[in-house]
Amino acid sequence: MYCSFVPPYLLRRLSLLEDAPVAEAAQRALGRDALIRRRRNAVCARIGEHPGILPPAGPGGEGLHPTRRISDAQHQERLPGVRVRTEGEAEVQDPAVNEAYDGLGYTFDLYAQAYGRNSLDGAGEILRATVHYGEDYDNAFWNGTRMVFGDGDGKVFQRFTKSLSVVGHELTHGVMQHTANLVYQGQPGALNESVSDVFAALVEQHRFGQTAEEASWLIGAGLFTDQVNGSALRSMKAPGTAYDDDVIGKDPQPATMAGYVDTRGDNGGVHLNSGIPNHAFYRLAVLLGGNAWERAGQIWYDTITGTRLGRESGFAAFAEATAAAAESRYGKDSEELKAVTAAWTEVGVLE
Numbered sequence: 001m002y003c004s005f006v007p008p009y010l011l012r013r014l015s016l017l018e019d020a021p022v023a024e025a026a027q028r029a030l031g032r033d034a035l036i037r038r039r040r041n042a043v044c045a046r047i048g049e050h051p052g053i054l055p056p057a058g059p060g061g062e063g064l065h066p067t068r069r070i071s072d073a074q075h076q077e078r079l080p081g082v083r084v085r086t087e088g089e090a091e092v093q094d095p096a097v098n099e100a101y102d103g104l105g106y107t108f109d110l111y112a113q114a115y116g117r118n119s120l121d122g123a124g125e126i127l128r129a130t131v132h133y134g135e136d137y138d139n140a141f142w143n144g145t146r147m148v149f150g151d152g153d154g155k156v157f158q159r160f161t162k163s164l165s166v167v168g169h170e171l172t173h174g175v176m177q178h179t180a181n182l183v184y185q186g187q188p189g190a191l192n193e194s195v196s197d198v199f200a201a202l203v204e205q206h207r208f209g210q211t212a213e214e215a216s217w218l219i220g221a222g223l224f225t226d227q228v229n230g231s232a233l234r235s236m237k238a239p240g241t242a243y244d245d246d247v248i249g250k251d252p253q254p255a256t257m258a259g260y261v262d263t264r265g266d267n268g269g270v271h272l273n274s275g276i277p278n279h280a281f282y283r284l285a286v287l288l289g290g291n292a293w294e295r296a297g298q299i300w301y302d303t304i305t306g307t308r309l310g311r312e313s314g315f316a317a318f319a320e321a322t323a324a325a326a327e328s329r330y331g332k333d334s335e336e337l338k339a340v341t342a343a344w345t346e347v348g349v350l351e
């Protein structure tokens with residue numbers, strides 16, 4: 001179980017730059033990512049393991065509280081590193097430690113307060129994170145038990161704790177591991193990626209009290225330095241527009257099935273075609289209006305924690321599962337069900 005935030009095709013592009021420090025940082029991140037993948041022999045999924053389906057929980061997580069442990073790798077590539085802040089301890093000097101601590105808390109809060117879920121496994125799992133991993137490490141990842149953040153190279157990427165959606169995205173891979181556990185390849189892999197983006201966006205919106213109309217729907221905002229012409233890694237509102245830069249290229253995500261990318265790279269385009277279900281969720285949220293974590297988020301949450309998905313479900317099966325989830329929660333003549341169907345039709349997944 002290993003999921004990194006920055007997709008391999010972007011790191012590969014950075015690794016070819018003439019700017020030696022940036023190229024070397026990207027090469028190290030690529031090499032490190034490949035090594036970790038080989039060691040774990042699985043990517044974002046534990047093959048052969050059945051998902052632990054938990055009964056859907058409703059809102060009402062007022063009594064639930066996180067248990068957080070933040071460690072500092074001190075620029076080594078060893079985990080977990082030195083423990084620097086645990087639950088209830090005061091802020092420290094290091095902003096990366098405090099950002100990680102707060103980000104884990106805001107992610108816990110969304111799942112607890114909106115869906116009554118007690119941490120990633122639903123049973124109070126300790127939230128662990130390590131900051132300052134490696135030298136100028138250009139990535140952040142979930143390794144199956146902990147979140148790990150690099151400091152970035154400082155020229156293209158800033159430190160990865162800066163973006164709350166990075167934390168929400170990676171921890172949702174932890175939730176996925178305990179729920180639908182979609183295979184990290186092809187369409188189920190793109191859905192796995194998309195579900196992480198959906199709840200990452202919802203973590204930020206819940207934290208800042210933004211409605212679907214007010215929210216940016218950007219994933220990884222604040223990660224690029226001001227030398228990059230881009231606002232984030234991905235946009236759910238307008239996939240393909242998050243960045244367009246001479247150095248790092250243009251955001252390659254499609255928004256609809258018309259732009260579907262057939263590729264063997266990136267585990268069959270998991271970070272590319274995730275733009276399609278991402279945009280479907282955005283369209284649903286805007287059609288329903290108000291707070292996206294309420295009805296739209298509830299439908300997605302019911303879908304990944306329910307029994308209708310298989311580990312290899314593709315886009316059409318996922319779309320049908322969201323429609324079934326909307327119908328069972330809100331009824332067959334409901335506005336919610338109509339909006340779900342309309343959203344998937346707009347992106348070309350349903351006819």
Ligand SMILES: [Zn+2]
Nearest residue numbers: 003004193196
């Ligand atoms: Zn991911």
